[in-house]
Amino acid sequence: MKVKSHLVNESPPSPGKFKMEKSYVHRFRSRATLGKLTLWSILSVALILLVFLWSQSLRHSGPLDPARRYLTNGYAWGGSSWEKRVRSSARPRPDSGMMTVLVTGAAGFVGTHVSSALKRRGDGVLGLDNFNNYYDPSLKRARQALLERAGVFVVEGDINDEALLRKLFEVVAFTHVMHLAAQAGVRYAMENPGSYVHSNIAGFVTLLEVCKSVNPQPSIVWASSSSVYGLNTKVPFSEEDRTDQPASLYAATKKAGEEIAHTYNHIYGLSLTGLRFFTVYGPWGRPDMAYFFFTRDILKGKAIPIFEAMNGGTVARDFTYIDDIVKGCVAALDTSEKSTGSSGKKRGPAQLRVFNLGNTSPVPVADLVRILERLLKVKANKKVMTLPRNGDVQFTHANVSYAQRELGYQPTTDLQTGLKKFVWWYLRFYASGKKSAG
Numbered sequence: 181m182k183v184k185s186h187l188v189n190e191s192p193p194s195p196g197k198f199k200m201e202k203s204y205v206h207r208f209r210s211r212a213t214l215g216k217l218t219l220w221s222i223l224s225v226a227l228i229l230l231v232f233l234w235s236q237s238l239r240h241s242g243p244l245d246p247a248r249r250y251l252t253n254g255y256a257w258g259g260s261s262w263e264k265r266v267r268s269s270a271r272p273r274p275d276s277g278m279m280t281v282l283v284t285g286a287a288g289f290v291g292t293h294v295s296s297a298l299k300r301r302g303d304g305v306l307g308l309d310n311f312n313n314y315y316d317p318s319l320k321r322a323r324q325a326l327l328e329r330a331g332v333f334v335v336e337g338d339i340n341d342e343a344l345l346r347k348l349f350e351v352v353a354f355t356h357v358m359h360l361a362a363q364a365g366v367r368y369a370m371e372n373p374g375s376y377v378h379s380n381i382a383g384f385v386t387l388l389e390v391c392k393s394v395n396p397q398p399s400i401v402w403a404s405s406s407s408v409y410g411l412n413t414k415v416p417f418s419e420e421d422r423t424d425q426p427a428s429l430y431a432a433t434k435k436a437g438e439e440i441a442h443t444y445n446h447i448y449g450l451s452l453t454g455l456r457f458f459t460v461y462g463p464w465g466r467p468d469m470a471y472f473f474f475t476r477d478i479l480k481g482k483a484i485p486i487f488e489a490m491n492g493g494t495v496a497r498d499f500t501y502i503d504d505i506v507k508g509c510v511a512a513l514d515t516s517e518k519s520t521g522s523s524g525k526k527r528g529p530a531q532l533r534v535f536n537l538g539n540t541s542p543v544p545v546a547d548l549v550r551i552l553e554r555l556l557k558v559k560a561n562k563k564v565m566t567l568p569r570n571g572d573v574q575f576t577h578a579n580v581s582y583a584q585r586e587l588g589y590q591p592t593t594d595l596q597t598g599l600k601k602f603v604w605w606y607l608r609f610y611a612s613g614k615k616s617a618g
């Protein structure tokens with residue numbers, strides 16, 4: 181600012197004049213500061229706008245395709261190259277049984293294993309997953325990479341997105357849907373009840389709405405849960421036993437799913453098979469499950485809480501190895517009959533089934549820990565505590581004779597063998613130290 185130079189050539193001011201000159205300088209200074217401020221504000225807004233436009237162009241990488249839908253939650257789908265990928269992934273090998281399967285929850289634990297098993301034998305498989313952050317999404321991304329290598333495209337999207345589901349059915353006439361997308365976990369339901377309603381009820385209904393209205397309707401196999409047996413005390417659990425006493429909201433939403441399945445079968449002729457999984461474990465498993473975080477915490481030397489019942493009674497689970505579950509899922513798809521409706525109208529009675537898929541051999545949680553200690557060669561820091569009132573039940577035990585009869589289901593992996601395979605995978609997967617088990 182040249183205020184000084186403006187004053188330099190003037191004769192020395194009288195006191196009064198000096199006063200006048202001082203206020204003049206002050207006014208001049210204020211005006212100049214205001215001008216500066218306005219200029220900087222305009223420049224800052226312009227800069228922010230430029231950065232925003234640049235980031236948008238990066239996100240869409242290339243010119244916007246009018247057929248592509250960009251959603252507020254960050255998913256992008258649609259457009260000709262996307263449709264090409266969808267079609268190619270869902271195309272069965274000519275020598276196969278010609279199933280085209282939409283697998284929801286494909287980047288999940290069971291979803292990944294089932295998708296790759298189907299693809300391996302030649303079925304057309306398209307995955308769908310919302311990659312939510314219920315547990316470490318980088319594990320889901322690693323599973324996705326595995327599937328990509330096997331030729332399975334996993335579309336990023338939510339089962340509540342009806343427009344996306346309709347688009348998928350418009351591009352591919354799926355013969356089957358393997359519906360595994362769900363909010364899992366018994367205890368987390370007390371923290372985030374809404375997520376269970378969103379995925380297990382609202383999402384399931386959205387999927388069924390789309391399935392009932394397309395032509396041809398697909399056959400649907402979906403994941404229910406052993407938790408529907410709730411407070412049932414009759415063991416082993418068989419499909420005819422009571423399932424009207426759920427002990428958690430998770431169980432209640434799975435039970436609701438079974439009733440919803442009945443309705444869509446009854447009204448629209450959809451062929452529906454529910455599979456009650458019993459505590460599934462194995463490589464690529466879920467970090468929120470006990471066997472997984474026990475392994476992580478034993479290795480870290482961290483205390484692990486082992487639940488026991490009020491009276492000191494045993495808490496046990498019918499732990500079921502993933503490969504046995506996959507066989508059950510594939511057999512359920514293979515034996516599922518066609519849906520009988522078309523375009524939202526029922527044309528005759530359709531198949532409706534529910535099966536237990538368990539191991540038929542419950543193991544106490546304390547034994548699970550002992551096996552892990554042996555495999556990891558590390559002593560666990562055990563903290564025995566009473567089973568909290570958070571939805572856990574004391575005991576599960578599957579009777580699988582119905583699945584045996586109808587699906588040829590025969591579990592063959594005991595907990596020791598299955599955990600050995602899990603631990604081998606775990607140590608390799610997290611070995612580099614780059615990945616963290618949470």
Ligand SMILES: O=C(O)[C@H]1O[C@H](OP(=O)(O)OP(=O)(O)OC[C@H]2O[C@@H](n3ccc(=O)[nH]c3=O)[C@H](O)[C@@H]2O)[C@H](O)[C@@H](O)[C@H]1O
Pocket residue numbers: 364365366404405406407457458459460468469470471485486487488495496497545572
């Ligand atoms: O069959 C199912 O339908 C469900 O199986 C699974 O639930 P669960 O059988 O409860 O498995 P999981 O949490 O691994 O606890 C295993 C054991 O460890 C005990 N447990 C657990 C936590 C702990 O801190 N301490 C402990 O002793 C606990 O008391 C239990 O006895 C799926 O998560 C669920 O999504 C659903 O699919």
